[in-house]
Amino acid sequence: MTQPPMFDDPLEGVDDEIDAPVGGDDDDVDAFDAQGRTMSVEEFLADSVDQATPEGFRSGFVSLVGRPNVGKSTLLNRILGRKVSIVSDKPQTTRNQIRGVLNRPGVQVVFVDTPGIHKPRTLMGQRLNDSAIGAAGSVDVVCLLVDATAPVGRGDAWVAERVPDDAVVIVNKCDLVSKDKVLSQLVRASEFNGSEYFPVSARTGEGVEALIEHLCSRMPPGPRWYPADMVTDVEEAFWVAELVREKLLAVTRDELPHSIACRVTEWAWPRVRVEILVERESQKGIVIGKKGAVLKQVGVAARQEMPEGAFLELHVKVDKDWQRRPKALDRLGY
Numbered sequence: 001m002t003q004p005p006m007f008d009d010p011l012e013g014v015d016d017e018i019d020a021p022v023g024g025d026d027d028d029v030d031a032f033d034a035q036g037r038t039m040s041v042e043e044f045l046a047d048s049v050d051q052a053t054p055e056g057f058r059s060g061f062v063s064l065v066g067r068p069n070v071g072k073s074t075l076l077n078r079i080l081g082r083k084v085s086i087v088s089d090k091p092q093t094t095r096n097q098i099r100g101v102l103n104r105p106g107v108q109v110v111f112v113d114t115p116g117i118h119k120p121r122t123l124m125g126q127r128l129n130d131s132a133i134g135a136a137g138s139v140d141v142v143c144l145l146v147d148a149t150a151p152v153g154r155g156d157a158w159v160a161e162r163v164p165d166d167a168v169v170i171v172n173k174c175d176l177v178s179k180d181k182v183l184s185q186l187v188r189a190s191e192f193n194g195s196e197y198f199p200v201s202a203r204t205g206e207g208v209e210a211l212i213e214h215l216c217s218r219m220p221p222g223p224r225w226y227p228a229d230m231v232t233d234v235e236e237a238f239w240v241a242e243l244v245r246e247k248l249l250a251v252t253r254d255e256l257p258h259s260i261a262c263r264v265t266e267w268a269w270p271r272v273r274v275e276i277l278v279e280r281e282s283q284k285g286i287v288i289g290k291k292g293a294v295l296k297q298v299g300v301a302a303r304q305e306m307p308e309g310a311f312l313e314l315h316v317k318v319d320k321d322w323q324r325r326p327k328a329l330d331r332l333g334y
C-alpha cells in the first residue's frame with residue numbers, strides 16, 4: 001500500500017543523506033507545471049479522443065464524496081491495493097480530485113477521490129467544496145461516505161442533498177464500532193438518497209469486495225479509458241509534494257495543517273526540491289523544528305515511500321495568507 005504507483009525505473013541515486021535545510025530561502029522560484037492541478041472528470045472526457053468500446057466491455061467513473069475525514073482516500077487506496085491518495089487524521093487532507101483506476105475482467109472503474117465537503121472559511125475551502133460537488137455531478141455512480149463513529153448529522157445531510165438518488169451510501173470505519181452501532185448508522189443514513197447501503201472498513205478491507213462487485217456491476221458499456229497497467233494518472237511531482245504534505249500533517253496540529261501547501265520547484269531526478277509554504281512567519285519555525293528536526297523527520301518519512309536513492313531537499317517559505325489569495329491558489333492548483 002505504500003509504494004507510489006507512478007515512478008518507472010528510478011535512476012540510481014547518488015546521495016543517501018537527506019538535505020533538510022533549516023532556513024527557508026526567499027527566492028521566488030516558480031514551481032514547474034506538472035503538479036497540483038488535476039483535471040475534472042468533465043475536462044478529462046472532453047479531452048479524450050473517442051475510443052472504441054471492445055465488445056461487451058464496460059467502464060465508468062465513480063466518485064467518493066463525503067465530509068472531511070470519513071475515510072474517502074483510505075477507501076480508494078484499499079480498493080486499488082495501492083496508495084494513490086494521501087491520508088491523515090486531520091480534516092481536508094485531500095485538495096484535488098485524485099483518480100485511481102481499477103481493472104477487473106471486462107470492466108474498468110475510474111474512481112475519483114475528492115476533498116471533504118465542509119463549511120468553508122477560506123477561498124481554498126470554497127474551491128475544495130466546489131471541486132468535490134463538481135465530481136458528484138459528472139460521474140456514473142456517486143459513493144456517499146459517512147463515518148460509523150460519528151453522529152450522522154447535518155454535514156452529511158448537506159452532502160447527501162447534492163448527490164443523485166441512485167448514490168451508494170457507505171458507512172465506513174465499521175472496525176471501530178459494534179454491530180449494533182453499524183446498524184443504527186445504516187438506519188440514520190437510510191434517510192439519504194441511496195440505492196444501496198454498504199457497511200465497510202477501509203482500514204481492514206471488510207465489506208470492500210462486495211462494494212467493488214456492486215460498483216463493477218453498475219458500469220455501463222464503455223471503452224478502456226486508461227491502459228490496463230495504469231493505477232493512477234497522478235503526476236510524479238504532484239505525488240512527491242503530496243507525500244511531503246502527508247508527513248507534515250502527521251506532525252502538525254490545530255490550524256497549521258490547513259496553512260501548509262507543498263510544491264516541487266525542481267526535479268532533477270534523483271534530486272527533488274520541495275517547497276513547503278506556510279502562511280505566517282510563526283509557522284515557519286514549527287515546521288522546521290528545533291535544529292531542523294521536524295523537517296528532517298518529514299523528509300525521511302517521505303523518502304521511505306519514494307523510489308530508492310531519491311534525494312529530497314525541503315525548503316520552507318512564508319507565502320502570506322495564501323489560502324485566501326486567488327492567484328496563490330491558482331499557482332498551487334487548488
Ligand SMILES: Nc1nc2c(ncn2[C@@H]2O[C@H](COP(=O)(O)OP(=O)(O)OP(=O)(O)O)[C@@H](O)[C@H]2O)c(=O)[nH]1
Pocket residue numbers: 067068069070071072073074075086087088089090091092093094095114115116117172173174175176200201202203204
Ligand atoms: N479505524 C479506521 N480508521 C479509518 C478508516 N478509514 C479511514 N480511517 C482513518 O480516518 C482518518 C481520515 O482518513 P482519510 O482517508 O484521510 O479521510 P478523507 O475522507 O479522505 O479525508 P479528507 O481528505 O480530509 O476529506 C485517517 O486517520 C484514517 O486512517 C477505517 O475504516 N477504520
Ligand SMILES: [Mg+2]
Pocket residue numbers: 072073074085086087093094113114115116
Ligand atoms: Mg482524503
